[in-house]
Amino acid sequence: MTTPIRSALATVAALAGLTACASAPPPPAVEPAQVPAQWHAPLPHNGSVADLSRWWQQFDDPVLAQLIDAAQAVSPTLASARSRLLQSxxxxxxxxxxxxxxxxxxxxxxxxxxxxxxxxxxxSSAGLQTAWEIDVFGAGRAGRDAAQYRLEGAEASWHDARVSVAAETANAYLALRACEAQLVQTETDANSRAETARLTGLSAKAGFEPPATAALSRASAAQGASLLTAQRAQCDIAVKSLVALTAIDETALRAQLAAGSARIPQPAELAIASVPAEVLNQRPDVFNAARELSAASADVSQARAKRLPRITLAGSISRARVDVGDTTQSGTVWSVGPIAVTLPIFDAGLRRANVDAARARYDEAASLYRAKLRTAVQEVEQALVQLDSTAARNENARIADEGFEQSFRATEARFKGGLASLFELEDARRSAVQAHGTLIDLQRERVAAWITLYRALGGGWRTGTPVADASQDAGPTKATP
Structure with missing residues (x-):
């Protein structure tokens, strides 16, 4: 081997060794976020811990699982998350x-x-050319680390989008079923008012009731019919919301929904035995915020390293042939170099400004991360409070519903026997309708609180969960955040 080649290879080896020993500038430090040591809201008891990645399959309503799968398959939110994942x-x-x-x-x-x-x-010639920017000060490695962190965050965000779509669809379905339950009650009430108006009208014609009483009964019947029409419209709007979410034809969707009409679905309960710091590890949005913070730190290191010298190495080897008249010459031509060192001297403050901008983005990411932690704890605590509240109110609401219903039936019997006035009957009717509506709203509110808690707990996501296994809808197949 000739001396120039030995010298060139020795230089390359020295630079490679320097690259291996060099490290990127240390990342900026961030003040750790304060997380409560324990929950301050009552925890649900007697719950069953199960795989929450597809928790909606544990509802006692298979239609809900089918609708969520359909919604995830066509969701633009999930498609956008998938696109960001592929870009990352x-x-x-x-x-x-x-x-x-x-x-x-x-x-x-x-x-x-x-x-x-x-x-x-x-x-003529044919050969190979190579070039290499030797990452002595870690700018390239910092850029690679930032890209890796953002990829991991994008994978977690895909799971977060999947959970969000599931929760949105579940809440829309829950609203429809509660609306249908209210519709049944409203229809019963409207029929009762119409029958009362008919009987009162007959009594008035026979002279047993004054005209004012007949007018009141007709007004009550008209009001009941109006409420019934409004309730039906509300339920139709709820169906159309599900059509928009799932992209299922409305006729087919109504046929699919017919079996469980007016039945509010009940989920499997969740048991929480972990402290806030552990629960936060289950949330993909918190994980994404942490990865974005790490990526911002790597960006700072990369911006700092770009203020230092750059070293590049080039080389080539080719087979050449020269034909001059009847004479032909051929051989191998090669070169190692040049080895170039570029030292920044003056850039009017551009590189320094890039460092300052990267540091500002890091400070922003740190602030957002701390805020995300606080929000995560808040959402879990609020869901727990709501669950405890609905549980405490449920028995009283049930007793009130039964009591007002019995009172209405008794007053209705007295009215038919001529022992109670129409005013007493309408007052008892209003109380019974209001109590039953309150009970239905409370049932919907409790299931909605379970859905909120499911989402607040991260929807069953765990670090290392493969994207393809987390859902069977049209999602990416790249594995693990």
Whole structure:
């Protein structure tokens, strides 16, 4: 091996060793977020801990699971999350490739003469060219790390989007079933008012009731019919909301919904035995915020490293052939170099400004991360309070519903016997209708609180959960955050 080649290879080896020993500038420090040591809201008891990744399958209503699967398949939110995930994968690939040498194949052919003396000649060559920016100060590695962190965050965000779509669909379905339950009650009430108006009208014609009483009964019947029409419209709107979420044809959806009409679905209960710090690890949005903070830290390191010298190395090897008249010459042509060192001297403060901007983004990411932690704790605590509240109110609401219903039936019997006035009957009717509506709203509110808690707990996501296994809808197949 010739001396120049030995010298070039020795230089490359020295630079490679320097690259291995060099480290990126230390990342900025962040003040740790304060997380409560324990929950301050009552925890639900007697719950069953199960796989929450597809918790909606544990509802006693298979239609809900089918609707959620359909909604996830067509959700633009999930499609956007998937697109961001694929973009992050491509960015990570590009950032990793920047650390390695490039290799290009080249081929050329020329025919001509370069001066008046040289005869006509044909020159051809084919070979390889390589270039490498040696990552001595860690700028490339910091860029690769930032891309990796953002990829992991994008994978967690895909899970978060999946959970959000499931919760949105479940709440829409719950609203429809509660509306149908209210519709049954409203229809019964409207029929009762209409029958009372009919009987009162007959009594008035016979002279047993004054005209004012007949007018009151007709007004009550008209009001009941109006409430019934409004309730039906509300239920139709709820159906159309599900059509928009699931992209199922409305006729087919109504047929699918017919079996469980007016039945509020009941989920499997959840048991929480962990402290807030552990629960936060289950939330993909918190994980994404933490990864974004790590990526911002790597961006700062990369911006700092770009203020330091850059070292690049190039080389080539090719097979060449020259034809001059009847003479042909061929051989291998190669080179190692140049080895170039670029030292920033003056850039009008551009690189320093890039560092300041990266640091500002890091401070922003740190603030958002701390806020996300506080929000996560808040959402779980609020869901727990709501669950405890609905549980405490349920028995009283049930007793009130039964009591007012019995009172109405008794007053109705007295009215038919001529022992109670129409005013007493309408007052008892209003109380019974209001009590039953309150009980239905309370049932809907409790199930909604379970859905909120499910979402607040991260929807069953765990670090390392494969994206493809978390849901069977049209999602990416890249594994693990």
């Amino acid at each position: 994968q491509a960015t990570r690939t590009g950032a990793s490739a920047a650390l390695l040498p490039t290799l290009d194949a080249t081929a050329s052919a020329t025919r001509g003469r370069t001066d008046f003396v040289t005869p006509l000649a044909t020159t």
